[in-house]
Amino acid sequence: MSSELLVQQPGNSVVTDLGRFRGPHFGLPVNGALDQYSARAANILVGNEDNAPLIELTALDFRMTTTADLLISVTGASADLSVGGRTYPQWEPVSVAAGETVAVRGIRGGLRAYLAVHGSVDVPRLLGSCAPDSVVGFGVRLAKGTALKVQRPVAPLRQPYFDLPLFRLGVERPRAGREVLVDVTDGPDITEFGASADLLFDSEYTVSPRSNHIGLRLGGRLPERISSGEVLSRGVPVGAIEVPSREELLVLHRGRGVTAGYPVLAVATSLGLDVLAQARPGDRVRFRATTVAEATAAYRRSMLQLESLRHSVNTVFSLLGLHGSAGWHDLPSAACG
Template sequence: MGMKIMTGGFLTTVQDLGRIGYQETGMAVSGVMDQHSAKIANILVGNDCGEAVLEVTMMGPSIQFTEDNVIAVTGADLGFAVNKQPAAMYRALSVHAGDILEFKALKTGLRAYIAFAGGLDIPVVMGSRSTNLKSKVGGFQGRKLEAGDEIGFRAPVRVLDHMERRVAEAEVMPTKEIEVRVIMGPQDDCFTDKGKETFLNSEYAFTSELDRMGCRLEGEVIEHVDGGDIISDGITFGAVQVPSHGKPIIMMADHQTTGGYTKIACVITVDLPKVAQAKPGVKLRFKEVSVEEAQGLLHEENVRLASLRDSIEKEKNEETIRFKDAGTLPSAAPEVQAAAKAALTAALKENALSPAGDYIYWVPAGTFRIRVGEEEFTVELEKETFGIR
């Protein structure tokens, strides 16, 4: 089968990257609140980034596996454990039929994500497996998970290749204060200069009124030119609405498709996870950035995710590089860990090559300084390689 829910936790739902293309019909996008954490979890278990995961809020479920598979847990630290023993987050783990997954207590963050190799056997509704709680559509019967629910795996595996590589650096969860970058508009002209200055220079705090639909903030009143009501228009994930009372509301994944309040700004995509993981009481300051800056930051994030997948799935280059002077090879660490276009052999001179040595070492991709005899070379390595010294 797959797994059986023993207790559902506070709010555990099936989510993917959302139901795209239906807002004009009144159907919200939904999907995971913290896309970055969910994508990392899926990469660790070999799934596409858009595969459905379980989103766990505040207090996690207890799950008994009825079939072997590989899982990964990312996002908030909720005290993840398997068979009552603390288990590692941000790492692929093999679980077996009879194993029990549970969460002990909320430590940092607000939402955790569980990915399952091969995906969950959940029907696709309007192009997505996401749960829309308001409409009772998608996911597991359109609702949160409860004790007794059973969910199957589509293509489970007992183990994945390169399990030792399937690990990622844990994301830092917000604890006290965060900076949230925004693009101003589309109705920033509905606010006075003083109101916009207040928005960008004041400290706000997350209140207890936060859920998958939106987060209410407490802080300085933002001044309108002539009230906060407008003719209803479209809303997007991250839109910052300011009703006539002057207190901002950040719209989240289950936001309504249209709204009649002025929107002073929109949170950029890469900062939405910060908002999704912030608990009541966390302080927030907004910072204006340009569209170009936001696009650049998103590109950088996508490159990092692609690099994580490559570090797991790409085979090592088995070509052996032999060096002449074993005592001077190479620098202990790369100067720059980055994608490179030139192969190592292209940068070395012919007299640097010699018959095979007796110790094989591994070099990661990046830029290195390598000294061979009296000569020093700066070389770029496109992918992992082996050398002998």
């Protein structure tokens, strides 16, 4: 029998990775996991490379069973993780025996959770990435009965005494509350909004239910453009904050098109985008100004946290005879943020 994951309750789930970094060169969005920190951590916890395919769960309950022994981890928003009916913590490796049911229920304090499997799963790729792209109709969206081939089964790892936890790595991502704080740098067109640009930092915005992986729509007091010149269509970065109408802000996320024709007021930082990935409809968002240098330093600190986690995991895995993962600096630069 082949080693497979069998989806019983898909909820709203896809197989993804860190993104299609070659995509923009061909006019395709980068896409990929919206909360990049949580996705990286999930893969690190099971000894995978950062960019290995994993499952992104959005809002709804998920359940699967397996025909093989596995090692999994679940990160991201808080949720109730159970294996074979037993409760386990997130942000730690968890051993699963063949035939056991894995359930992730009650996602809260955020919108997305990430489930990684040691050795990852076998899925198609486009331009080197398995990230779904709704525009070209590519990707693996999970449905009831979907079977994913597991590349590297792992014999059950159990603590021999009283079934105590085998891993206690002590890592956990800070949880988002009902008010979300997002760091942004100045956009190339901030001067076109004059003094009203300060509204971005002095006001509170509410996440619209119409938000998705392409962009978050936010209602609130809007800066007004004082220039009347036409903005030509041009390349825009992931995280660009635009004012396309008098009704809402638009924060372009990883599924955004590579060009747009609205003035860019500000740009959310990489870590700010991770925070926005966990924002639920109705959550309140505030923006905080930062510099490119400060944003770069914060990003490097987050990568060092993950490197420390990787070192701990690789140390434990080497003692158990399991494969570990390479550091983020050993991966292609496009996979590093």
